[in-house]
Amino acid sequence: MDYYLQQLVNGICLGGMYALMSVGYSLVYSIMNFSNFAHGGVIMVGAYVGFFALTALKVPFWIAFLLCGLGSGLLAIIIERLVYSPLRKRHAPSLYFIISAMGASIFLENFVIATIDGTPRNYPTLFSNNITIGSVSLGLDSLLMIIVSAVSLLVLIFIIQKTKIGLAIRACSYNEKAGTLMGINASMVIFTVFLMGGVLAGFAGMLYGMRFIVKPTIGQVTNKSFVAAVFGGLGSLPGAILGSLLLGIMEIFVASINSNLRDLFVYALLILVLIFKPSGLMGKVVEDKA
Amino acid sequence: MRKAGKKLLAVVLSLIMVIGLLSACGGNSGGNSGGNSGGEKIKLGWMGSLTGEQAAYGICESQTLKMLVEEMNAAGGILGKQIELIPYDTKGDAQEAINVAKRLCAQDKVCAIIGPNASGQCIAIQSVLDEYKVPDLSTVATNEKVTVQDGKLKEYNFRICFLDPQQGKIAGSFVKDELKFDKAAILYDVNDDYAKGLKDNFIKVFTDKGGTIVSEQAYNGGDTDFTAQLTKIKEANPQIIFTPIFYQDFINIHKQARTLGITLPMLGGDGCASQVLFDAADAVDGSYVINHVSLVDPAGDSFRQRYAEKYNGAKMELNGYMAHDAFQLWVAAVNKAGKAEPDAIAKAYCEVEVTGMAGRIKISPEDHNPVGKSGCVEQIDGKNKTYKFITYIAAD
Numbered sequence: 001m002d003y004y005l006q007q008l009v010n011g012i013c014l015g016g017m018y019a020l021m022s023v024g025y026s027l028v029y030s031i032m033n034f035s036n037f038a039h040g041g042v043i044m045v046g047a048y049v050g051f052f053a054l055t056a057l058k059v060p061f062w063i064a065f066l067l068c069g070l071g072s073g074l075l076a077i078i079i080e081r082l083v084y085s086p087l088r089k090r091h092a093p094s095l096y097f098i099i100s101a102m103g104a105s106i107f108l109e110n111f112v113i114a115t116i117d118g119t120p121r122n123y124p125t126l127f128s129n130n131i132t133i134g135s136v137s138l139g140l141d142s143l144l145m146i147i148v149s150a151v152s153l154l155v156l157i158f159i160i161q162k163t164k165i166g167l168a169i170r171a172c173s174y175n176e177k178a179g180t181l182m183g184i185n186a187s188m189v190i191f192t193v194f195l196m197g198g199v200l201a202g203f204a205g206m207l208y209g210m211r212f213i214v215k216p217t218i219g220q221v222t223n224k225s226f227v228a229a230v231f232g233g234l235g236s237l238p239g240a241i242l243g244s245l246l247l248g249i250m251e252i253f254v255a256s257i258n259s260n261l262r263d264l265f266v267y268a269l270l271i272l273v274l275i276f277k278p279s280g281l282m283g284k285v286v287e288d289k290a
Numbered sequence: 291m292r293k294a295g296k297k298l299l300a301v302v303l304s305l306i307m308v309i310g311l312l313s314a315c316g317g318n319s320g321g322n323s324g325g326n327s328g329g330e331k332i333k334l335g336w337m338g339s340l341t342g343e344q345a346a347y348g349i350c351e352s353q354t355l356k357m358l359v360e361e362m363n364a365a366g367g368i369l370g371k372q373i374e375l376i377p378y379d380t381k382g383d384a385q386e387a388i389n390v391a392k393r394l395c396a397q398d399k400v401c402a403i404i405g406p407n408a409s410g411q412c413i414a415i416q417s418v419l420d421e422y423k424v425p426d427l428s429t430v431a432t433n434e435k436v437t438v439q440d441g442k443l444k445e446y447n448f449r450i451c452f453l454d455p456q457q458g459k460i461a462g463s464f465v466k467d468e469l470k471f472d473k474a475a476i477l478y479d480v481n482d483d484y485a486k487g488l489k490d491n492f493i494k495v496f497t498d499k500g501g502t503i504v505s506e507q508a509y510n511g512g513d514t515d516f517t518a519q520l521t522k523i524k525e526a527n528p529q530i531i532f533t534p535i536f537y538q539d540f541i542n543i544h545k546q547a548r549t550l551g552i553t554l555p556m557l558g559g560d561g562c563a564s565q566v567l568f569d570a571a572d573a574v575d576g577s578y579v580i581n582h583v584s585l586v587d588p589a590g591d592s593f594r595q596r597y598a599e600k601y602n603g604a605k606m607e608l609n610g611y612m613a614h615d616a617f618q619l620w621v622a623a624v625n626k627a628g629k630a631e632p633d634a635i636a637k638a639y640c641e642v643e644v645t646g647m648a649g650r651i652k653i654s655p656e657d658h659n660p661v662g663k664s665g666c667v668e669q670i671d672g673k674n675k676t677y678k679f680i681t682y683i684a685a686d
Contacts, residue, residue: 003525006550010517118341118381120538122569130549139549212514212542215343221514255518259509260480 002135007252013142015248016149017211020204021225022232022240023153024197030173030235031193032088034097035226038079040219041108042198046072046205047214048112051121061126065148068202076198077191079104088190105219112216120215145207152203153241156196160237165192173235224251227270233283243281331374332367332630334359334620335400335424337390338407338609342382343538346566347407350607351429352377355404357600358617368624380406387411388418395422401630402427402623404616407609409433409484412447419446425636427620429612430560430582432457433483437658444658448639450615450651451582452663454484456685457559458491458534460580460665463683465530465557466499468667473504475528477519477543479535480508488534488559504528509539520547531556537564544573563668565605568675575672583611583648584666584679590647615646619653662686 021043028036049071053064083100127140160166165188171179172189180186208218225244232243247266255262273280336355338348359375367373376398380387387406394400395418403419403426406412412431416439419426428436428449437447452460465471474496478485493503505526507519520543523531531547533540533556540562547554556577563579583590585608593614594606620635622642627634640655652661664684668677 003521006521006524007518010515010521010550013517014515113341117345119345120343122541122566125545125570125572130551132551137549137551139546142549211545213538252515252518255515256522259507259513259519262513263510 005134006136007256008249009136009138009142011249011252012245013138013145013248014252015228015245016146017204017207018225018228018244018248019153019241020149020200020207021222022229022244023156023237024201024204025226025229026232026235026237026240027193027197029229030237031169031176031190032084032094032097034094035101035234036197037098037101037226038083038104038108039076039101039197039201040222041105042072042076042079042201043205043208043222044112044216044218045075045108046202047209047218048116048205049202050206050209051123051214054124054126065203065206068206069199070202072202072205073195073198076194076201080190080194084190109216109219116216118216120213122213123210126210141207141210145211148203148207152200153237156200157237159196165189169193224266227266230270231273231280233280236280236282239280239282246281331372332369332624333374333376333398333400335394335398335403336375336377336405337380337387337394337403337411338377338405339382340377340379344382344408344536346537346564347430347607347609348379348382348405350604351405351407351609351613353601353604354597354606354610354613355617357597358614361596362621368621369628369630371630376400380411382408382411384410384414387414391415391418391426395419395424400424401632402620402635404613404620405429407431409436412436412449413439416444416447420444422632423636424632425639427616427639429609429616432560433487435483443656446636448636448653448658450619450646450648450653450660451560451612452665452685453659454487455491456663457580457665458488459495460667460683460685461488461492461532461534461557461559462495462499462501464578464580464667464681465532466496466501468681468683469530471529472501473526473528474501474530474532475505475507475523475526476503476532477507477509477516477523477535478533479511479539481511482535484559484561485534489532492532492534514542516543516546517550520550520552524550524552528554530554533557533562534559536561537566541567541570541574544577545570548573560608560665563608563677565607567670568672571670571672571675573672574670577670578667578680579670579677581608581666581668582663583608584668585611585677586668586679587647593647611647615644615648615651618644618646619651 024039025035046068050064050068053059053067083104084097087096087100130137130139160169168184168189171184172186176186228244228247229240231247232239251262251266254265336352338351339345340348355375359373363372378390380390394403403424407430409431412428413435425446425448430451431449432451432454434453436449437444465474476489478489505523507523509516509519531554533543540558558579560581563581567574597606598604622644623635623638624630626638626642640653643652654661664682666682667680669680671678
């Protein structure tokens with residue numbers, strides 16, 4: 001019993017991290033109807049910001065954490081302004097956005113390799129203690145990750161549900177044209193969406209780096225959080241969170257049976273969802289999942 | 291105004307791209323500066339990972355060789371000629387290793403190659419070596435197939451390190467005979483030949499001696515989350531976890547094991563021994579690694595000191611010792627052959643004998659492997675960020 005409880009906790013930890021990452025995919029998708037693959041690159045840069053803040057600037061954890069959010073948020077906005085904004089003005093099809101996003105992601109990866117280097121780096125140990133309840137163990141870093149994920153996601157949901165800009169975001173996600181006609185500044189909405197997605201990406205990057213490793217190819221690791229977003233229903237925030245948690249838990253249980261099936265399971269799930277329920281668990285009505 | 295802003299932006303962006311390109315080129319050609327200076331120099335090639343997951347190893351190898359070449363050139367060179375080292379990055383990729391080997395043989399026309407620092411890449415470059423008849427002397431490639439495949443000797447592949455079967459044997463003997471443990475678990479990368487070779491031989495020796503493998507868990511290279519497998523291992527209640535993998539995963543696995551409340555020691559192969567381990571000193575404290583040479587042996591003091599002085603206090607990796615020994619063997623072979631020609635050097639590799647940092651090296655003409663090597667087991671002392679020498683175990 002304790003064994004399964006421990007695996008469940010492992011799954012929630014993994015899912016919590018997927019949630020922080022997948023929300024960024026869903027946010028952008030809900031407004032702009034395309035999968036922002038540059039998100040992985042933004043997460044990676046966040047991980048590097050945190051690493052250098054801790055090792056080179058030697059700032060305390062919380063400041064490094066905020067710097068990560070700030071750095072990645074800024075980067076996400078810059079990408080939006082430089083890469084997507086010109087496409088948006090030309091009313092380019094979403095395929096163009098996806099290809100540009102992939103380009104931006106590869107650019108970021110190689111930019112880091114060229115300017116920093118490709119060597120993987122390890123965060124200094126910040127929280128080495130762990131909490132034991134019964135025979136279930138949970139590292140302080142994992143606990144922190146779950147708390148941070150939960151708090152940031154709650155704040156995000158609060159912003160979207162209860163504030164004026166949140167109302168504008170929701171309106172634009174239903175119908176951008178109608179929203180614009182009602183006097184909503186669509187540029188402002190998109191700016192906010194990228195900022196929020198970027199800040200979360202920075203947090204996720206730092207948590208990822210603390211738990212695992214920092215390297216230029218982290219962006220590719222975030223593919224699974226994209227699968228989680230599709231599974232939960234691209235464009236839906238609660239869907240992204242639910243999809244991430246479920247994916248994390250299922251992945252851990254599959255891995256505990258046979259670790260070779262782990263990725264097979266995740267990507268088979270992606271294909272099955274796209275075939276049988278393209279709108280995912282809680283997604284909007286069927287559209288192009290591109 | 292807007293237009294001017296856009297132009298400025300375009301200029302800035304193109305500048306960034308140019309800088310990116312320049313720095314990328316700089317990295318590649320850094321070691322090649324001063325090339326094409328005629329046939330006066332003896333050209334020695336090196337290849338290995340200067341970027342990627344195993345970069346710490348490759349960087350140390352190339353820096354060590356650079357230092358040794360400079361020292362030798364300052365002392366008059368070899369056969370009265372100066373040595374030119376041509377190092378290339380393989381990015382830890384087998385395909386890239388083939389490209390690099392071709393460039394070294396066809397374009398740079400080196401007389402011999404040292405490296406690369408992983409078995410997969412060494413196996414990949416065999417056809418290039420055979421085509422151009424240039425010998426390669428590998429530092430730490432421990433897979434059996436590096437020198438002999440399907441019972442056939444590879445004419446131009448040599449190595450100075452012990453092999454995976456021997457390393458698996460060292461690991462098995464150490465756990466059963468030295469630590470007196472009966473129950474071991476294994477966690478390894480199922481996509482890696484090196485890990486599989488070590489694992490199989492460890493199981494064979496350990497179970498032959500009466501030990502039990504209580505849990506055998508695998509992961510796919512590139513995976514970063516090991517909590518599912520570690521939780522299973524915890525359930526099986528072993529006394530030690532054998533992890534025949536590379537140092538980066540070794541660190542990750544330790545970090546996650548400690549958060550799961552697993553305090554067991556782990557035993558890694560030569561792919562784990564790295565100074566990078568001390569980045570996670572708390573987590574890896576108390577675990578063991580098998581190595582080709584003791585990293586704290588006083589005999590290496592002067593060598594480590596010279597290296598640290600030259601490279602801003604950089605710590606010597608295992609690969610530095612092996613590169614040192616490979617270089618020594620190459621020098622002996624060139625002297626023996628009396629000329630810096632690929633075929634003569636290949637022949638001389640099996641005729642000379644040197645005593646390097648990792649003991650005596652004599653290459654057997656039958657399988658191009660060194661004879662009579664032994665492995666050393668060291669324990670990680672996380673508090674003092676150093677290794678503690680435990681024992682030597684004969685590899686044969």
